[in-house]
Amino acid sequence: MSMLEQVLVGGQWCASLDAQAGFRAEDPVRAEAIGPTFPISGAADVEAAMRAAIDVADALSAAPPTQIADFLERYAAAIEADADRLVALAHAETALPVEPRLRTVELPRTSNQLRLAAKAVREYAWTDPVIDTQGGLRAHRAPLSKPVLVFGPNNFPFAFNAIAGSDFASAIAARNPVIAKAHPSHPATSQRLAQLAHAALLEAGLPATAVQMLYHFDNALGLAWAGDSRLGAIGFTGSRAGGLALKAAADKVGVPIYAELSSVNPVFLLPGALAERGDALAQEFFTSCTMGSGQFCTNPGIVIVPKGEQGDAFVGATTQLFAKAEPKVLFSRGVQQNLARAIAGLCAAGAELLVGGNAGEGYRFQPTLLGVDGEVFLAHAESLQAEAFGPVSLIVRAEDLTAMQRIAASFEGNLTGTIYRPADGSDDASWQAIAPILRNKIGRLIANKMPTGVAVSAAMNHGGPYPSTSHPGFTAVGMPAAIRRFTALHSYDNVPEALLPQELRNRNPGAVQRMVDGRWTDGDLA
């Protein structure tokens, strides 16, 4: 298989040791293979990457924060400098629009995220230093000092790419070696990012083996790898079935796995909001649901609409918007097939197809709206809240506020929940009736905004209760919080000051914010 592209293993680009086969990206518009052939790695590639990562872990743990930050910033700059090429590759492989999505939104988001991680590193923000002067105890968050394996999803070729996204930035910011498993639907994009990462690593003077990448391997090998106790942690974004299988393997050997699994992101429209601006909401909802062909973890998959005239008008307006829309291009045949299957499942469980429902040319699919009565939804809540990944949403018609409360109570864990309320606060009693129930089912509670925007903010929670993610206490987006996932808590008891890490010594190594005897301060210790 001499025509296969090289993997990034052991600090250099090299031929796969044991490629099992090759694969190519596809142009989703034409459903045709494009670009070079990439290797599907076997166990030898995995073992080589693991050994290299294990060997470098302690050295990377000891790297100065400035060097890590320097890498992240050089990489961010390189991504921006290479934007034309990266965007062209990603567009060809994913069919996501160049503007505004790839060029103006996702690529700058990605470099910004790397820079925010660098900032958190320079400020030691993720290390949470705690000093108890009387007890002689000092604690902080430290690297895992073991390899972190990151599985990237199909839906963000830059911002969640295993070699450039939030999991990558978080794991490397915490000074852990990263082995990225690119998503096979955009291998050339991932390859280019990995080239830039590799070059930035060398420029920053970090060990070349700190970042490695494989393009693809089969599920059995993935499961075996997730069950390797030499790993420090796993980051995963993708399907629930895949994530749960990896989680089971990782759990068995005590490897922490941060898996973002699935979410239908319920949106409740209070009567007052519909009365105030029903037509505008229809447009807002349609845009959010079909943008990026609906391939977002935070796609508004279920909308709860009150019964009655104003609710009918909203459904009517929405149906028209969906009906007029062109079919949307999905990432792959797999996504297309899963979507058709998911819609069939919703219909079998009692949902009615309002508009759309069919696949189109290439990997296209019609924007699709389904409807169901609130009582039917409640009777089959489990089947009817299955995620349909794509430009699809289910409208649930609720009889009254009580029905809305019961529907809110029926949800399993989700990333987000949204309530639209009128600006004048006239529906606040309804908010107070629904919000506390919804609150405990979700990671982020949103007012009057569709859930698809996920800002890279210290106050973001892109996480939520199981089964939306594998742990309710962590976010995959937002610095420094996302970094904490890939850290270990370290306490020092009675250790002489000179033998402590920099950020735990008396002299503050910058304006690091530290909890000293119960108060946050950025000063030195007396």
Add this chain to the structure above:
Amino acid sequence: MSMLEQVLVGGQWCASLDAQAGFRAEDPVRAEAIGPTFPISGAADVEAAMRAAIDVADALSAAPPTQIADFLERYAAAIEADADRLVALAHAETALPVEPRLRTVELPRTSNQLRLAAKAVREYAWTDPVIDTQGGLRAHRAPLSKPVLVFGPNNFPFAFNAIAGSDFASAIAARNPVIAKAHPSHPATSQRLAQLAHAALLEAGLPATAVQMLYHFDNALGLAWAGDSRLGAIGFTGSRAGGLALKAAADKVGVPIYAELSSVNPVFLLPGALAERGDALAQEFFTSCTMGSGQFCTNPGIVIVPKGEQGDAFVGATTQLFAKAEPKVLFSRGVQQNLARAIAGLCAAGAELLVGGNAGEGYRFQPTLLGVDGEVFLAHAESLQAEAFGPVSLIVRAEDLTAMQRIAASFEGNLTGTIYRPADGSDDASWQAIAPILRNKIGRLIANKMPTGVAVSAAMNHGGPYPSTSHPGFTAVGMPAAIRRFTALHSYDNVPEALLPQELRNRNPGAVQRMVDGRWTDGDLA
């Protein structure tokens, strides 16, 4: 079974719904049953407790922090007021010494821990408020709003009791209902604590079902319960086998479990420390290893001693101290049998019995010292680092610094690691050679102190990498960190200020420390 004691379920003391059998505590000194007969609960008790806890979860989430703190403080005061009785019960059931252990150390530690939890509640310290004014995002830690199940261990009848210890205080501080599973080796102590907790709950005006307790149930029921997805989280302290079984059940349904499993707490003696004060170290080590009959998670189970004259002198002095000591009373026949089995396992793996090794009258066991050559240890590192729970330690003789490094590298995850160094810093090169290796294997790195003291401090880490605990990022001791285990991350996006939780509103509800636009502040928002 009319003679059975009552369980605390559904907000009151009541007869077990389906006791499968009864059990009594034992006096470990005489190996005789003492006190009343307590029920071994069946599935009906469990389900009743679960339903009551689920029903109260949302109300408890909404309870004012002052009320939670009031409960914790009343409970602390009640424990202190009842100290004579509690100490007498615990002494009878555990044979732990009244002074200083139970009366002067453990009981005040327990009430202090409850008060520190109350302080964290009053200060909102565990909620970690983060405000991003520009992004319109605010986040904090919130209750899980689901029941927390706490399994208490045998070795701290007060400070880790499922109804009074750190897991209990942490879970209730985060406003979650707690169901305590007392340890069957001290049921009367747990009963008395539960009576005090129940009364304090009512005095504080909190729902009576917020705290419930069962004494015992069989392993199969425990595993079924751990696998109930209606749970918010599980806290467990106990044996590795038991903890891993519960973890497997909880992992399967996505219930976070914080399990403290086992640890041998390696202690390295640098040559300079031996030269400086070898005899004093022998005494210090002997005291730490035999105190509380060695029944500590942080017992110094393995001591690494350099070969040569000074090392020989240390081993000689230590052996004499162990040889002169009386047999120590263990908690139960189970502990006694497991210890004999563990010692036999160590000997089978190549360790040599230096002194002790035998069970005595009642549940007594001789303080026991084993020895092994460093190379033998390295060849059988897995078997030779099995925990022997009791007054037992294994001395590993290391040829040189390199051997010490290799031994440090051979350890699996532990709660603590200790290095004894000379006061003049003459061995700091050796420290630097060993500490970075040991650091990544442990939660707390200690200098010149035995690991058995676990201060309740914000900078404590009573946690460590798997398999010492189930997650490297959390501590079971120390406020507010321990509370964070029982929380969910909640973000609010574009939510009007009036609809936010108190600690996320513009006006600071006290002097709450909040991260506002990247800086910690205790002021109001402009």
